[in-house]
Amino acid sequence: MELTLAKSSIAKQVLCALVLGQLEDKVQLKTGTETTLKVNDTTSLKGDVTVTRYLIRLAKLVDELAPSKQREAAVVDALLLNNVDTANALVQQKEHAYLIADQPTIADYLAWAVLAGQSSDYVSAVQSTAVVEKVTALSQSTESSSATAPSITIPDTDASTNPLDTFRLRIAAKIAAMGNVDPALVYKAIEIPRQLDNGDFALTLPRLRLKGNPAQIAKDWAASFVPDDLILSATATGPFLNFRINTGLLVKQTLAMVTSASEQYGCNTSGNGKKAIVEFSSPNIAKPFHAGHLRSTIIGSFIRNVYKANGWDVLAMNYLGDWGKQYGLLAVGYGRYGDETKLKEDPIKHLYDVYVEINKDAAEDATIHDEARAYFKKMEDGDEQALALWRRFRDLSIVKYQDVYARLNIHFDIYSGESQVTKGMDEAMAMLIQTGLLEDSQGAKVINLEKYKLGVAVVQKSDGTTLYLTRDIGAAKERFEKYNFDKMIYVVAAQQDLHLKQLFKTLDLMGFEWANRVEHVNFGMVQGMSTRKGTVVFLEDIINEAQDIMHEQMRKNEAKYAEVQNPMAVADEIGISGVRIQDNAARRVKNYEFDRNRMFSFEGDTGPYIQYAHARLCSIERKNNMQVNPNADTSLLTEEGAINIVRIVAEFPDLLKSLMNAYEPCNVVTYAFKLSHEISAVFDSLWVRGADPAVADARLLMYWSARVTLGNAMRLLGLRPLERM
Numbered sequence: 001m002e003l004t005l006a007k008s009s010i011a012k013q014v015l016c017a018l019v020l021g022q023l024e025d026k027v028q029l030k031t032g033t034e035t036t037l038k039v040n041d042t043t044s045l046k047g048d049v050t051v052t053r054y055l056i057r058l059a060k061l062v063d064e065l066a067p068s069k070q071r072e073a074a075v076v077d078a079l080l081l082n083n084v085d086t087a088n089a090l091v092q093q094k095e096h097a098y099l100i101a102d103q104p105t106i107a108d109y110l111a112w113a114v115l116a117g118q119s120s121d122y123v124s125a126v127q128s129t130a131v132v133e134k135v136t137a138l139s140q141s142t143e144s145s146s147a148t149a150p151s152i153t154i155p156d157t158d159a160s161t162n163p164l165d166t167f168r169l170r171i172a173a174k175i176a177a178m179g180n181v182d183p184a185l186v187y188k189a190i191e192i193p194r195q196l197d198n199g200d201f202a203l204t205l206p207r208l209r210l211k212g213n214p215a216q217i218a219k220d221w222a223a224s225f226v227p228d229d230l231i232l233s234a235t236a237t238g239p240f241l242n243f244r245i246n247t248g249l250l251v252k253q254t255l256a257m258v259t260s261a262s263e264q265y266g267c268n269t270s271g272n273g274k275k276a277i278v279e280f281s282s283p284n285i286a287k288p289f290h291a292g293h294l295r296s297t298i299i300g301s302f303i304r305n306v307y308k309a310n311g312w313d314v315l316a317m318n319y320l321g322d323w324g325k326q327y328g329l330l331a332v333g334y335g336r337y338g339d340e341t342k343l344k345e346d347p348i349k350h351l352y353d354v355y356v357e358i359n360k361d362a363a364e365d366a367t368i369h370d371e372a373r374a375y376f377k378k379m380e381d382g383d384e385q386a387l388a389l390w391r392r393f394r395d396l397s398i399v400k401y402q403d404v405y406a407r408l409n410i411h412f413d414i415y416s417g418e419s420q421v422t423k424g425m426d427e428a429m430a431m432l433i434q435t436g437l438l439e440d441s442q443g444a445k446v447i448n449l450e451k452y453k454l455g456v457a458v459v460q461k462s463d464g465t466t467l468y469l470t471r472d473i474g475a476a477k478e479r480f481e482k483y484n485f486d487k488m489i490y491v492v493a494a495q496q497d498l499h500l501k502q503l504f505k506t507l508d509l510m511g512f513e514w515a516n517r518v519e520h521v522n523f524g525m526v527q528g529m530s531t532r533k534g535t536v537v538f539l540e541d542i543i544n545e546a547q548d549i550m551h552e553q554m555r556k557n558e559a560k561y562a563e564v565q566n567p568m569a570v571a572d573e574i575g576i577s578g579v580r581i582q583d584n585a586a587r588r589v590k591n592y593e594f595d596r597n598r599m600f601s602f603e604g605d606t607g608p609y610i611q612y613a614h615a616r617l618c619s620i621e622r623k624n625n626m627q628v629n630p631n632a633d634t635s636l637l638t639e640e641g642a643i644n645i646v647r648i649v650a651e652f653p654d655l656l657k658s659l660m661n662a663y664e665p666c667n668v669v670t671y672a673f674k675l676s677h678e679i680s681a682v683f684d685s686l687w688v689r690g691a692d693p694a695v696a697d698a699r700l701l702m703y704w705s706a707r708v709t710l711g712n713a714m715r716l717l718g719l720r721p722l723e724r725m
Contacts, residue, residue, distance in 0.1 A: 002038040003051070004030045027055075047631055152176070154184045161261065161268060162653040163254040164192075167245050170230045171201060175241075178221055181208055192651070199235070199242030200250075206239055214239035247643055252634045254650040258705040259630040266652040266712055271312035277479060278304045278314060280491035281410070284321030285397045287355065289348050289404065289539050292493075295523050297539075298580050299588055299665065300491035301410045301718045303521060306659045307487075309716065315483065318401075319475065320417035322394050325465075326355075328376030331389055332368060333358025347396035349538060394419075404540050408576060409718050416475070424474030425466060431510055432459065432473075449505055457502040472503050473510075480514050487517050494522040494589060521663050524591040526583070546575025549600045550608070554725070564724050575600065577607030577719050584665035584717060605673045610714060611722050613676035616683070617707035618723040620700065624688045628704045632697035641682035642702055648675045649709045656716075665717060672713045679706055 037051045038044045045051050152173040159165040168190050176183035189207035193199055205214035218236035225234035233244040258265045280300020283289045300316070307314045333354040342350040362368040378386040398415055405412070432438050438445045443462030449455060459470050479488060490500060500520040507515040551571035554561050564570050578600045585605070586592050602608045621628070637643065648671075655671055688696045688703070711721040 001027050001040075002030060003027045003055075004034065004036045004038075152183050154187050156270060156657075157187065158268060161257065163250060163257055163650045164654060166253060167201065167230055167243075167250070170228070171203065171243055174225070174231065175203065175221065178224065179208070179210065179217070181210070185209075193242070198237065198240075200245045200247070201243045203241040203243070204239065205241065248635055250650060251637055251643060251646045254646050255632075255634055255701055255705050256630070258649060258708055259628075259701070262708055263712060263715075265708060266656045267309045267311070268653065268657060269311040270657070271307065271310045274311075274486040275313045275483060276307045276315070276487040276489065277317055277483060277485045278307070278489045278491065279317045279319050280304075281405075281412075282319045282321065282492075283401065284326075285351070285394055287321075287326075287352065289401065290537050292526060292537075293539055294542070294579070295526060295583060295588075296491050296493065297405075297408065297410055298583055298718055299521065299523055299663075300489075301408075302584070302665045302668075302716065303489060303491060303663050305716050305718065306656070306663065309656050310660055312487075315413045315485075316411060317414045317416055318412045320394070320398075320415065322390075322417035323419040323471075325372055325376045327379065327390055327393075328372035328374070329358055329362070329368070330355055330393065331375045331386065332371045333361075334389070334393075336361070343396065346400065347393065348400050348540075351393060351397070352538075390419075404543070407543060407572060408580075409720055418468075418471050418475075421471050421474040421478060424478035425471050426474070428470060428473040428477060429460070429466070432506075435510055437506070437509055447502075447506055447509075449502055452505055454498065454502050454505055457506065468499065469503060469506070473506060476503070476507060476518065477512070480512070485514070485517060487519065489519045489521055491521045491523075494524060496520075497522055521588075523588040527591055527593050542579065543572070543576055546579050546600065547572040548575075550575040550578070553600070553602070553608075560725075570722060570725055573720050573722055574608050574611055574725060577611050579607070580718060581605075581607035581610060581669060584669050587666055588664060605669075607719070610672050610676060610710075610719070611725055613679060614707060614710055614714065614721045615723060615725045617679065617703055617710065620688055620703045621707075622723075624696070624700065626688070626696065626700055628700055629697045630701070632701040633694050634698055634701070636695050636698040637702055639682070639686060641678070642686060642699070645675070645678050645682065645702060645706050648678055649705055652709050652712065655713075668713050668716050672710060672717075675706060675710050675713070679703075679710075 034046060035051050036044055036046050037054060039054075045054055152169055154169065154172065157165045157169060159169055168187055171190055172183040172186040175181060175186045185208055186203065189204050191202050191204065193202045205218050210217060215236070215238050218239055218241045221241055222234045222236040227233055230246055230249060231243055232246055235242050235244075261267070278300055280303070281293055281297040283293050304314050304316045330351060334351075337354045337357045339350065342353075358368065362372075375386060379390055394417070432445075432447070437447050438459065439448055440446075441456070441458075444458055445460035447457045447459060449457055457469055458467055460466050476488070479485065492500060497520070500522075504515065504518055504520070507518065547568065548571075551568060554564070554567060554571055554574075561567060582592070582595065582598065598604075598606065600606070600608065602612060637646070652671070655667065659667065686699055688699050691699060714721045
């Protein structure tokens, strides 16, 4: 029998395992574009599941009547249908001998082949067995003989998770051989043209730094180019070489990768073994948690998500402004205006009200500042009564912050603060003295950074009190000692550019070898961000207002409203989506105008529109009452609109990787709208219901893959994708 394995097939390694385990002497193994089994001259079987089931029966691998084999059969079925969650649950039930038996059964081979990329007890247990070596060896042999496998390896590329890399690597290999050029250099010069009329990929020859006329070289290479199953043609246009690819293979591979990875589609492992700290939000407890904190909060969360998607171990840190003379002022104010009931109901707002009142008093009576300094001195000296009140303010505020963060889908691993770096700050001061960086200036201690065009940084005032810079140096030192980070990012407004530059230069001058691992990600201001009810702009007021507006909108359609479970929660998510998408739609360094009417509209490129696009895709699966078939015949997706959707889906891994260079949420927003618009363009023409069953299967797989990818982009932005609205 002659078995042809499809390179893009999820079941490829499964079939390898079947052949390896039981039928090695009966089956001749080949590779191609479709899984087929030539049983004899008159009979051939096609399709992953069909062929695999036949081989199972032929090898008598599963006796469905034997109770001892039923669990194994369930694993086989789950894996063939790519139901990874079910399979994972089954293989982790340790009482079954086949899981790590001395003589592994077919279920071991199948489970390893499909679940190897996951983290589970099963994978850990089987890692050292012969299963791994055998399945991997045969897999590699089929890869090397596959007609669609890339023929070169380039660092930071992965054709198994990025469908576009399959084609780019093939182009790079061919051009490298034709022109005696470094394939990595060729790969970097390959781009996707803005207009598909120019081809699927374009190679910019001047970037190869070749001798001779780039336009003539392009003509020569186009004339001698040999097409294959992946790259169908090459044509010269000036100094560019444009390539047409096999879009059928692109569609098949892309949908297979989405099916295999699901919510992990697009992610990569480039950051494995590296640790990042992202510090963001960081409100001051004595001041309002205001709308201006929104930008740091959602941009910081986005950066955290980007690093995680690129394989990094990420710690999200909220570095609270929880120390300083203002707490002495707040304590004095609380003695005059504090209300226990109001403090418990809303500590952030009540402490702000107290702070406003005591500042009014201090404007009339300067002795209040003396009281505040005296109170803060007691805090610094460790007076337990003074610290107890401060801790209460801090703890109650954090609980309230966490409520707001939960609504925004923001999560922190660490709540730190200025109050916790006293030891590090003292060590930092000692190092500054030891390195000779400090100078006296009218009784204050300063660092002269003028030769770096960074002015003079004040480290300690004449009265001996330290400033933000001192605490930030101490905090950075403590963080590296505790976490040994590879990257630490401060997400702080552009107004703090000078402060962060002074901090980073000081760390460098102090001799810290990790000083080049810190980075400032800045952003512009939100203008006109006031509520309809007043001018005091608390962040919670903004998202409450967003919820109210969206709930009013939802109630206008009574029929749809009746179908929504927990409409207030849905309204909250739509409103927050509106706020976040407007904030993320422009380059982060730009200021933008808070536009309430635009933000909450379902028309145009808004947060509600993206949520609507996702919910609409969910409705296709719900209304057609069909299961997504991962083995659907994707060659039936021939319409231009269908291919365009898959093209955009195929670009998502590239997008995720590129975000590490610029941290621009707007690029993800643009991508999400691009995909949503393309889906909307075919929604009323490429029907699932009423189509031929095979066509319906293929279209449902396409829509499902688009929905998964759109959801992944939304989660990257911190949105919770809605299924109904």
